[in-house]
Amino acid sequence: xxxxxxxxxxxxxxxxxxxxxxxxxxxxxxxxxxxxxxxxxxxxxxxxxxxxxxxxxxxxxxxxxxxxxxxxxxxxxxxxxxxxxxxxxxxxxxxxxxxxxxxxxxxxxxxxxxxxxxxxxxxxxxxxxxxxxxxxxxxxxxxxxxxxxxxxxxxxxxxxxxxxxxxxxxxxxxxxxxxxxxxxxxxxxxxxxxxxxxxxxxxxxxxxxxxxxxxxxxxxxxxxxxxxxxxxxxxxxxxxxxxxxxxxxxxxxxxxxxxxxxxxxxxxxxxxxxxxxxxxxxxxxxxxxxx
Amino acid sequence: xxxxxxxxxxxxxxxxxxxxxxxxxxxxxxxxxxxxxxxxxxxxxxxxxxxxxxxxxxxxxxxxxxxxxxxxxxxxxxxxxxxxxxxxxxxxxxxxxxxxxxxxxxxxxxxxxxxxxxxxxxxxxxxxxxxxxxxxxxxxxxxxxxxxxxxxxxxxxxxxxxxxxxxxxxxxxxxxxxxxxxxxxxxxxxxxxxxxxxxxxxxxxxxxxxxxxxxxxxxxxxxxxxxxxxxxxxxxxxxxxxxxxxxxxxxxxxxxxxxxxxxxxxxxxxxxxxxxxxxxxxxxxxxxxxx
Numbered sequence: 001x002x003x004x005x006x007x008x009x010x011x012x013x014x015x016x017x018x019x020x021x022x023x024x025x026x027x028x029x030x031x032x033x034x035x036x037x038x039x040x041x042x043x044x045x046x047x048x049x050x051x052x053x054x055x056x057x058x059x060x061x062x063x064x065x066x067x068x069x070x071x072x073x074x075x076x077x078x079x080x081x082x083x084x085x086x087x088x089x090x091x092x093x094x095x096x097x098x099x100x101x102x103x104x105x106x107x108x109x110x111x112x113x114x115x116x117x118x119x120x121x122x123x124x125x126x127x128x129x130x131x132x133x134x135x136x137x138x139x140x141x142x143x144x145x146x147x148x149x150x151x152x153x154x155x156x157x158x159x160x161x162x163x164x165x166x167x168x169x170x171x172x173x174x175x176x177x178x179x180x181x182x183x184x185x186x187x188x189x190x191x192x193x194x195x196x197x198x199x200x201x202x203x204x205x206x207x208x209x210x211x212x213x214x215x216x217x218x219x220x221x222x223x224x225x226x227x228x229x230x231x232x233x234x235x236x237x238x239x240x241x242x243x244x245x246x247x248x249x250x251x252x253x254x255x256x257x258x259x260x261x262x263x264x265x266x267x268x269x270x271x272x273x274x275x276x277x278x279x280x281x282x283x284x285x286x287x288x289x290x291x
Numbered sequence: 292x293x294x295x296x297x298x299x300x301x302x303x304x305x306x307x308x309x310x311x312x313x314x315x316x317x318x319x320x321x322x323x324x325x326x327x328x329x330x331x332x333x334x335x336x337x338x339x340x341x342x343x344x345x346x347x348x349x350x351x352x353x354x355x356x357x358x359x360x361x362x363x364x365x366x367x368x369x370x371x372x373x374x375x376x377x378x379x380x381x382x383x384x385x386x387x388x389x390x391x392x393x394x395x396x397x398x399x400x401x402x403x404x405x406x407x408x409x410x411x412x413x414x415x416x417x418x419x420x421x422x423x424x425x426x427x428x429x430x431x432x433x434x435x436x437x438x439x440x441x442x443x444x445x446x447x448x449x450x451x452x453x454x455x456x457x458x459x460x461x462x463x464x465x466x467x468x469x470x471x472x473x474x475x476x477x478x479x480x481x482x483x484x485x486x487x488x489x490x491x492x493x494x495x496x497x498x499x500x501x502x503x504x505x506x507x508x509x510x511x512x513x514x515x516x517x518x519x520x521x522x523x524x525x526x527x528x529x530x531x532x533x534x535x536x537x538x539x540x541x542x543x544x545x546x547x548x549x550x551x552x553x554x555x556x557x558x559x560x561x562x563x564x565x566x567x568x569x570x571x572x573x574x575x576x577x578x579x580x581x582x
Contacts, residue, residue, distance in 0.1 A: 023439050029447040032439055083406060088379075088398035107379035108450055111402065115374060116443045118406065122413045123434035126427050135427035136417050143414035148314050148323055152407045156320040159399055 003281040010050040014074060015041070017067045021124050035105045035113035036120070040078050043096050048073040048182060051211070052190035054278040055204050058270075061194020068128035069138055069189040072121040076146050077182060079117035082110055084155065118146070134192045141192060145185030154178025161244045171244045172213070179219075180212025187211070187279075199272055206269035207279060214262035215286045220245040221255050222289065263287045294572040301341040305365060306332070308358045312415050326396045326404035327411070331369050334387050339364040339473060342502070343481035345569040346495050349561075352485025359419035360429055360480040363412040367437050368473060370408035373401055375446065409437070425483045432483060436476035445469025452535045462535045466507040467500065474503025478570075490563055497560035498570060505553035506577045511536040512546050513580065554578045 001009075018040055025034040049070035056066035085092040085100040086107060093103050102110035122139060129135050144150060154177025161170060187208030191201050224247050246255045266283040270276040292300075309331055316325045340361035347357035376383040376391040377398060384394050393401035413430060420426050435441060445468030452461060478499030482492050515538050537546045557574040561567040 029439065029444045029451070031451065032444060032447040036439070079406075083402055086402065088402060109447070111374055111377065111379060112443050112447050112450075115370075115406075115409065116439045118409055119434050119438035119443065122430055123438055126430035126434060129427075132427060135430070136420075136423060139413055139417035139426070139430050143410050143417060147410035147414055148320060148327070148407045152403050152410065153320045153323060156323040156400070156403050159403075160320070160322065 001278070003278060003285055006054065006278050006281075007045070007050055010053050010070075011046045013053075013063055013067065014046045014049040014070050017071050018074065021068075021071060021128060022120070031105065031109060032113055032116060035101055035109050036117055038104065039082050039101050039113060039117070040075065042098055044074070044078070046070075046074060047215075048077055048186040051183060051186035051208065051279075051282060052193070054282060055187045055190025055207075056194040057190075058273045058276045058279055059191060059194040059196050059200060060274070061190070065130055066190055066193040068124050068130075069142075069193045071128075072125040072138075072142055073182065073186050073189065075117045075121035075124070076142060076151075079114040079121070080146075080151055080155070082114035082117070086110060089155075089159065129193065131193060131195060134195070137192050138189055141185050141188050145181040150177055150181030150185075151179075154181070158244060164244075166244050166249045168249050171246055171249050174244050175213055175216040175246070176209070179216040180209045183212025183215065184208035203269045203272040207266045207283075210262045210266035210269065211283055211286060214259045214266065214283065217246045217255050217259040217262065218287060218289055220247050221252060221259070224252060259287050292569070294569060294576055297345065297569050297572075298336070298341055301344050301361075302337045304344075304354055304358065305337045305340040305361050308362050309365065312359075312362060312419060313411070322396065322400060323404055323407060326392055326400050327408055329395065330373050330392050330404060330408070331366065333389055335365070335369070337361075337365060338506075339368055339477040342474060342477035342499065342570075342573060343484070345573060346478045346481025346498075347485040348481075349564045349567045349570055350482060350485040350487050350491060351565070352481070356421055357481055357484040359415050359421075360433075360484045362419075363416040363429075363433060364473065364477050364480065366408045366412040366415070367433060367442075370405040370412070371437075371442055371446070373405035373408070377401060380446075380450065420484065422484060422486060425486070428483050429480055432476050432479050436472040441468055441472030441476075442470075445472070449535060455535075457535050457540045459540050462537055462540050463504070465535050466504055466537070470507040470510075471500045471503025474506065475499035478502070494560050494563040498557045498574075501553045501557035501560065502574055502577060505550045505557065505574065508537045508546050508550040508553065509578060509580055511538050512543060512550070515543060550578050 022037060023033045025037055027033060052070040052073055053063065053066055081095065082101045084090050085095060086102055092100055094100065101113060121142065125138050125142065126135055129138060146152065154174050158174050158178055161174065184205050187204040188201055191204045263283040263286055267280050270279055313328060314324045316328055318324060343361040343364055344354065344357055372386065373392045375381050376386060377393055383391055385391065392404060412433065416429050416433065417426055420429060437443065445465050449465050449469055475496050478495040479492055482495040554574040554577055558571050561570055
């Protein structure tokens with residue numbers, strides 16, 4: 001299967017499962033359910049679910065086994081976007097060309113919809129995961145990636161660092177926490193859902209971390225070099241906000257080189273896995289967005 | 292043991308466990324960890340953890356078994372207070388006589404600290420629960436109580452209902468979701484942590500729901516009749532905000548009667564449990580705050 005076909009299939013499967021596992025918008029509290037669905041079905045690439053599916057598939061796992069984890073990852077990611085876009089944080093009015101949640105539904109509803117999506121990620125993981133013995137580890141992997149040692153911790157330091165003196169160490173710390181932790185969890189949770197052993201989980205963790213770092217560096221580069229149509233958002237926004245970014249510290253060329261090196265590291269970690277062709281292609285895809 | 296001694300013991304045990312399981316404030320991101328600790332150690336009564344401990348004890352469960360669930364409940368509750376206090380929601384400057392999180396640390400940090408406390412509740416549940424086979428059910432019970440079918444759903448409808456025409460059905464719906472769902476989860480999770488069977492969990496669920504409803508009605512009454520020193524907040528605030536409240540619909544006397552009836556229902560549910568003296572006292576305590 002080509003990566004393109006795999007990503008399209010992932011999106012179809014994940015969107016259907018999300019629709020099935022989210023509360024319907026006609027049920028009270030309707031406004032909250034509508035907001036959660038608005039944010040979730042705004043047209044994301046479903047990259048984290050695709051990583052989880054590919055990781056499970058690399059170990060012979062099935063879609064039925066991995067879809068709850070895949071959906072939990074997407075809900076977690078979406079909640080973080082809703083809260084990051086709030087006026088008190090990044091104050092973004094547009095995401096993927098559409099009004100952000102708080103612009104459309106108000107700040108209070110956006111805060112609560114984000115809160116509810118985080119809760120629902122854990123709910124779906126606990127309720128829908130077929131491999132019951134894996135639930136505790138899945139919840140732990142998601143919580144570690146999402147919490148103060150991961151995504152939210154990275155977001156906090158990112159905000160604190162705005163306008164400060166950038167350094168390579170600082171940028172990498174933020175990228176590892178804010179982005180790579182959830183990529184790592186995506187790969188690891190795919191493995192857990194499929195019953196992976198410790199060595200396989202270790203390999204998937206290394207793969208996910210390196211892939212996440214590559215992805216974020218590429219994102220930084222595209223923010224400097226891309227156009228609005230490609231990005232779905234205004235380019236140069238990170239620079240304008242004086243956000244920590246890889247190109248701001250290392251320059252565009254070195255950033256490209258580093259992203260490629262991370263993708264290579266990700267691919268090197270795959271040697272321990274039986275059937276990792278799609279994971280390897282995901283690593284390539286992450287950096288070829290550059291060209 | 293008297294209820295007073297039990298509550299004091301709960302607070303000591305829960306505070307020590309929270310301190311042990313929360314990231315230290317000297318570790319990055321320091322500001323985030325400091326904010327989480329500020330909110331969590333602002334002096335709550337630890338009522339939900341006490342319910343969980345008492346429920347576990349009623350079935351012969353130990354503190355070691357129930358403390359992770361007890362701490363998770365308190366973290367979940369605290370995150371909801373931080374977010375409810377935000378300017379975009381209830382806009383409260385004081386809680387328990389201290390500046391609220393966003394007043395002290397800013398809105399962005401308060402949002403992220405609330406987010407991180409919710410995540411950490413699930414993390415502690417998954418990482419620290421000794422009875423591993425109960426983790427999935429514990430996570431599910433907490434998520435169901437916290438999500439759109441529970442606490443956040445109740446908060447959403449509470450906001451939407453502000454200033455609208457109050458009705459008994461609406462007020463009870465809000466109270467059941469916003470408050471009673473987490474009380475129910477407290478009792479049920481105490482049972483799960485101690486290995487309760489289905490009939491015992493059912494009894495604990497009924498107990499918790501009735502106790503939660505009694506508690507919230509009493510809270511409404513105290514908001515009308517109490518003084519600032521007893522409440523730790525300004526009385527009459529709910530009325531001023533035209534919040535749905537039991538006394539606004541049914542009057543003070545009928546509210547008192549209804550709270551007592553709920554406490555009686557809670558106590559009646561305890562007959563199925565071996566050693567429920569403390570739980571029964573908790574129900575009495577909830578309504579005697581009235582006098």
